[in-house]
Amino acid sequence: MNLKEALQFVEPHLKKSRFEHTKRVVETAVDLADFYQADIEKVELAAALHDYAKYRDKEEMKRWIIEESLPKDLLEFHHELWHGPVGSLLLKKEAGIKDTNVLSAVRWHTTGKAGMSLIEKIVFIADYIEPGRDFPGVDEVRHQVKLSLDLACWMALRNTIQFLMSKKQTIYPDTFHAYNDFTSRLS
């Protein structure tokens, strides 16, 4: 599956605004893949497919989490987190995607995790900073992303944890583990 096919594949599954977001994530991610010498074909595929399961029915996602080998603790956290792991699963089943680099970048794009690969980091941060994003702190991360990808990811995780705490929401453990992992690497 090439980029054009991937975009055609996801478009019917996304709202128009989400498809526009997806194309901006692809552009941002490809730029970063070029800059950091990552595998551009894998990065653009993961970026194009990252929100594939975004609008799946909540009950359907719950069933996939229960029936397949996905972490059951997802069910205790906000359903907004489910589309990454479920998307990764469904891209294997429904689009025949086999590349584990692509699938894992989709899987971890919302929460992050400890020990992220270059491709995972690029898709994670491209989703955070694509030019349509406009929230406190995003410009600082944009400024950082070509100076230190790790520091940019750290900032995005810190901002996300702060935001969730300000809303009195729980935080998925892998987001904490990602924060700790980047903190250790950067110190």
Place this chain on the structure above:
Amino acid sequence: MNLKEALQFVEPHLKKSRFEHTKRVVETAVDLADFYQADIEKVELAAALHDYAKYRDKEEMKRWIIEESLPKDLLEFHHELWHGPVGSLLLKKEAGIKDTNVLSAVRWHTTGKAGMSLIEKIVFIADYIEPGRDFPGVDEVRHQVKLSLDLACWMALRNTIQFLMSKKQTIYPDTFHAYNDFTSRLS
């Protein structure tokens, strides 16, 4: 061991200022135990003993963590966190404390954990709000502590996570789990 004996037991192990802090934690914790109808004798004992291992040599604490059944991941985090678990261990060995309520309140007084008992919460929050403490946000927690003990603990955990993130420090996983646990209970 009663309160007087506990204070006599810890005094030689603490700097003068830390011993004064300990007595203020006892007063604060006893007041809260009375208010929340917790077992006052256990609370005052745990409060008196909570910093017993505070000034143990770092290498000695490391040895206890390695040799005894304490979580090995402590070694990957700031040594400031070690005196709770090591203190709990040494109070059993060196003071003959057997009461698991007292020992666990000492053990978790710095990090917190998911599923804290009433005694654990009281010692944790008394250590945070005793009248000698003066840092941003502490007055808000003092104001909250007799309205909702859980919300006060939640605020203390949120403030601690924010503070550690502002210092680019790692955060012990049990502190995250405590934050998530209180967040779920309060929502």
